[in-house]
Amino acid sequence: xxxxxxxISLSFVFIATVVFSAEINFKSSTQYLWYNxxxxxxxxxxxAEYLKVDVSxxxxxxxxxxxxxxxxxxQLSSSDDLDARLYYLxxxxxxxxxxxxxxWLGRQYAYSNALSGIIDGGSLTLTNLGPxxxxxxxxxxxxxxERSELGAxxxxxxxxxxxxNFKNYYLQLSYAVRYDRNDRSKEIIGFSADGPIAKxxxxxxxxxxxxxxxxxxxxLLGLKSTPVKDLVIKAEYYQSFPSFDxxxxxxxxxxxxxxxxxxKGQYAINKNYGVTIGYAREDFxxxxxxxxxxxxxxxxxxxxxxxxxxxxxxxGYAGKVxxxxxxxxxxxxxxxxxxGVDYDDFKRAEREDIAKRYWAGFTYDIRxxxxxxxxxxxxxxxxxxxxxxxxxxxxxxx
Amino acid sequence: MRKIVxxxxxxxxxxxxxxxxxxxxxxxRAMNLNECxxxxxxxxxxxxxxxxxxxxxxxxxxxxxxxxxxxxxQSFCLDCHxxxxxxxxxxxxxxxxxxxxxxxxxxxxxSIHSIKAxxxxxxxxxxHESRFCEDCHTKIGNKGTLRIKSxxxxxxxxxxxxxxxxxxxxxxxxxxxxxxxxDAGVCVPCHKSGGANPHPKDWKNIKERLLxxxxxxxxxxxxx
Numbered sequence: 001x002x003x004x005x006x007x008i009s010l011s012f013v014f015i016a017t018v019v020f021s022a023e024i025n026f027k028s029s030t031q032y033l034w035y036n037x038x039x040x041x042x043x044x045x046x047x048a049e050y051l052k053v054d055v056s057x058x059x060x061x062x063x064x065x066x067x068x069x070x071x072x073x074x075q076l077s078s079s080d081d082l083d084a085r086l087y088y089l090x091x092x093x094x095x096x097x098x099x100x101x102x103x104w105l106g107r108q109y110a111y112s113n114a115l116s117g118i119i120d121g122g123s124l125t126l127t128n129l130g131p132x133x134x135x136x137x138x139x140x141x142x143x144x145x146e147r148s149e150l151g152a153x154x155x156x157x158x159x160x161x162x163x164x165n166f167k168n169y170y171l172q173l174s175y176a177v178r179y180d181r182n183d184r185s186k187e188i189i190g191f192s193a194d195g196p197i198a199k200x201x202x203x204x205x206x207x208x209x210x211x212x213x214x215x216x217x218x219x220l221l222g223l224k225s226t227p228v229k230d231l232v233i234k235a236e237y238y239q240s241f242p243s244f245d246x247x248x249x250x251x252x253x254x255x256x257x258x259x260x261x262x263x264k265g266q267y268a269i270n271k272n273y274g275v276t277i278g279y280a281r282e283d284f285x286x287x288x289x290x291x292x293x294x295x296x297x298x299x300x301x302x303x304x305x306x307x308x309x310x311x312x313x314x315x316g317y318a319g320k321v322x323x324x325x326x327x328x329x330x331x332x333x334x335x336x337x338x339x340g341v342d343y344d345d346f347k348r349a350e351r352e353d354i355a356k357r358y359w360a361g362f363t364y365d366i367r368x369x370x371x372x373x374x375x376x377x378x379x380x381x382x383x384x385x386x387x388x389x390x391x392x393x394x395x396x397x398x
Numbered sequence: 399m400r401k402i403v404x405x406x407x408x409x410x411x412x413x414x415x416x417x418x419x420x421x422x423x424x425x426x427r428a429m430n431l432n433e434c435x436x437x438x439x440x441x442x443x444x445x446x447x448x449x450x451x452x453x454x455x456x457x458x459x460x461x462x463x464x465x466x467x468x469x470x471x472q473s474f475c476l477d478c479h480x481x482x483x484x485x486x487x488x489x490x491x492x493x494x495x496x497x498x499x500x501x502x503x504x505x506x507x508x509s510i511h512s513i514k515a516x517x518x519x520x521x522x523x524x525x526h527e528s529r530f531c532e533d534c535h536t537k538i539g540n541k542g543t544l545r546i547k548s549x550x551x552x553x554x555x556x557x558x559x560x561x562x563x564x565x566x567x568x569x570x571x572x573x574x575x576x577x578x579x580x581d582a583g584v585c586v587p588c589h590k591s592g593g594a595n596p597h598p599k600d601w602k603n604i605k606e607r608l609l610x611x612x613x614x615x616x617x618x619x620x621x622x
Contacts, residue, residue, distance in 0.1 A: 029486070035496060085480070109479075118476075127463055146495040165463065184611035204457055212608055213598075242520075243520075252596065253568070254597060254598040256570050266449045318515075325504060355506035357491065380506070381509045383509065389492050395486075
């Protein structure tokens with residue numbers, strides 16, 4: 001069914017293009033991938049075709065456009081059928097009613113600060129009405145399995161939001177409901193706000209309130225400051241608790257709150273060098289706590305060379321991780337060569353080991369609109385002495 | 399509650415008076431990110447695509463009038479959130495099912511995921527449904543290898559140490575219980591009616607609202 005939907009969708013886009021003499025932009029990526037399935041212990045080989053199509057100039061004022069993106073893939077190492085995912089296919093009508101209304105119809109990623117998801121439906125955003133704008137979306141919710149698309153019948157998602165962007169202050173209030181087999185499985189009120197408090201100091205707030213459980217299942221309050229030029233400091237408080245669909249038996253169990261207090265800083269030494277530093281105190285209720293330290297460096301020592309390095313140390317409830325990540329990219333004419341190493345020394349309940357990843361790859365522009373990319377990777381862990389994986393991709397734009 | 403929502407909505411309208419005209423960034427879409435600093439940092443307007451952006455982009459993206467689309471198509475979001483890969487980012491690895499994983503999935507992520515998942519436990523569920531966990535955890539033959547504290551074998555026997563520890567672990571990260579026990583069948587023998595009460599403190603109020611919205615067929619698991 002997903003494959004049929006994928007083909008019908010593409011046909012629809014082509015017909016629209018021909019009928020309206022529109023401008024069409026394709027992006028295709030044909031890929032060969034290899035990896036290991038650690039459950040079955042099989043070496044898998046896939047061939048995948050990604051296709052993205054954008055059709056514009058369907059009308060003289062260029063307000064109407066069509067956008068589509070999907071994937072076909074076949075596991076060559078098994079007798080499994082061809083799998084398909086249609087990520088989106090929507091018709092967009094922007095700036096209707098003198099720039100006041102924006103409509104998207106079809107499959108799309110719909111979002112609000114209450115709930116988000118991929119839907120087969122529609123969204124309407126109303127702006128420039130005066131002090132406040134509105135956004136509505138609703139439709140059948142689309143869910144993907146690991147390789148294809150699930151036939152999520154009777155699963156729906158809708159949301160209504162009001163927002164205001166007054167001077168530098170932003171406020172948004174949303175109410176969203178998810179239905180699963182005609183039962184309400186989520187009912188969330190989202191509220192977010194951000195804006196300046198003083199010179200070089202601003203705040204941001206994001207909350208999700210579960211209407212059935214009468215509690216805030218996610219809350220984030222942050223302060224962001226730029227005390228001196230090129231220095232950004234953030235302080236955050238975050239709390240959440242495990243949240244389940246009301247249709248799940250797990251929704252009836254008592255749960256504890258998770259709290260996090262974080263302090264982060266980033267400094268741009270100059271355009272080519274930047275450092276970051278962060279600390280978070282994680283509180284899992286009771287005597288369960290953890291500390292997380294992060295430090296990072298971004299550098300462009302040469303015009304064509306970019307290097308990123310970071311170190312992370314976590315210690316406390318659920319285990320320890322001390323990890324280094326290092327990667328770099330060097331550009332030579334039409335080619336960019338990349339490589340990296342991840343090294344994580346970890347200890348979780350009764351298991352202590354080192355997880356490593358080594359990778360190298362390149363992208364090569366054969367022509368202005370044709371490029372080749374490849375990546376080769378080895379993962380070393382307690383599970384695999386050598387877990388080789390990677391891909392080769394031929395990308396074409398036209 | 400709906401009255402409160404309506405009142406707050408009305409307040410938003412009353413308080414606000416003029417829509418703020420934000421700078422369109424459409425003309426800058428082809429720029430490299432480090433070039434954003436030319437305008438932003440030097441004028442003390444911090445760029446929102448900062449070093450912390452992987453964690454904080456949600457706050458901007460969920461805005462109803464977000465301007466992400468001025469530079470990014472929806473494929474940019476979905477390539478991370480649903481494992482697509484039309485634009486190759488060589489820092490991303492491939493999952494055991496052939497999907498691309500976001501950059502946050504470092505080293506051999508299977509090795510460290512149980513620890514990293516605790517750095518804000520809700521993060522995983524922004525992209526993964528509980529079914530994703532079940533795919534692996536219900537298929538692993540020897541569940542003792544998962545090394546969950548309350549699941550330690552008692553000596554060399556087949557029975558497990560089953561004490562107060564399991565309640566603490568479950569309350570802190572109930573979603574991980576669901577990974578292996580999707581229907582909670584293992585909870586019922588002790589938590590059924592007359593046994594240890596698993597419900598939260600204000601259960602009476604919650605129960606009414608739950609029953610109002612769902613058929614709550616699962617109640618019969620414990621209340622026969």
